[in-house]
Amino acid sequence: MAKVDFSGVVKDVSLAYVPEAKPGDYVLVHVGFALQTLDEEEARKTLEMLAQMGELAPGEDPAA
């Protein structure tokens, strides 16, 4: 079991399915179990696609 901080609320969560999780990692939790450690590089890639999307459509007013 581990302590997981949900934006201020701390709960005991089982790490049975993410034994590789280290202190400081972000984990996806469902009904008391961590199901995956979140991958920061993949998160950045998703956000980069968004950033590039703005550059690809320069003629369009994003506030329209």
Place this chain on the structure above:
Amino acid sequence: MKWVDEFRTADGARKLAAALRSLTTRPWRIMEICGGQTHAILRFGIDQLLPPEITLLHGPGCPVCVTPLEQIDKAIELAHRPEVIFTSFGDMLRVPGSREDLLSVRAAGGDVRIVYSPLEAVDLALRNPSREVVFFAVGFETTAPANGMAVYRARQLNLKNFSLLVSHVLVPPAIEALLRSPGCCIQGFLAAGHVCTVEGYGDYLPVAARFRTPIVITGFEPIDILQGVYLCVKQLEEGRAEVENQYARAVRPEGNPAARRLVREVFEVCPRKWRGIGEIPASGLRLRDSYAAFDAERKFALNTGAVEEAPQCISGLILQGLKKPHECGAFGVQCTPERPLGATMVSSEGACSAYFRYKRTHV
């Protein structure tokens, strides 16, 4: 990285909406499977950001909503027994059975308790050796590892007074059933990210190929959902039908192998009835024979037979994307979250409750 704020920016949403407008050339109908996504769509007004050509259909991905009436009645029957402590996630308590709900059983003196995790129910069984603790194991692939672990732990602890009333369902067979249905008008799917966190997305590859339908594994924040719609529309416009993973920060292709192993140790695939839809082959999980001692349906003699739904409720059509909640005559009038006729109005993941809470419609 704050993991949430970055995926909720107004600027990002506007960019994606603009990109979708320039991408879309004709009408497309896309279903988001998961009720969590349905709520995010209504709550953040994502449906209003989309070009008018794109229709989002709301799928059956709400475990509370698709749990058959018979299982609710079995839960109620068990909860009435004086020796039973009946435990459940909070959402199930207001779901109407054929005569009453679990909340009214509790009001009448039944020992019905809400737990946050199934492990709490195992603890209750340990601390109350003279009582029978039954946990209502409802859910999709996301919940199966937790519920499976509860039974696995109970066996390790040699508990004789713990059992599950199981009503587990699986998403890929439901997608296939929707696509096979004669009235089907769904052209693309947003698959539920958290389901795939556990099971990966190998099972979706043959479905996308066989039915020539794009499936995009999608997260739950507004930017995730808009990006999922964008990727799905891009495939449709380009005539592709692939499985894409928008939610790669939480979903690996193989899912979580340790969780999958435990689920397969405890459960086996079975046919399962979905409330409002009917029986779908190989769409559920039940306890294996080696865990029969922990199966409430085999442990207790239950009298519940087949039962009828409220005739005014059209939740079956809503769960298949054939009708929208506000097209129901009872919506917001005879049927409200306080007095629901069907499960789609009860659950925090149900489409009717999302429309009731967030959408401005005239009733």
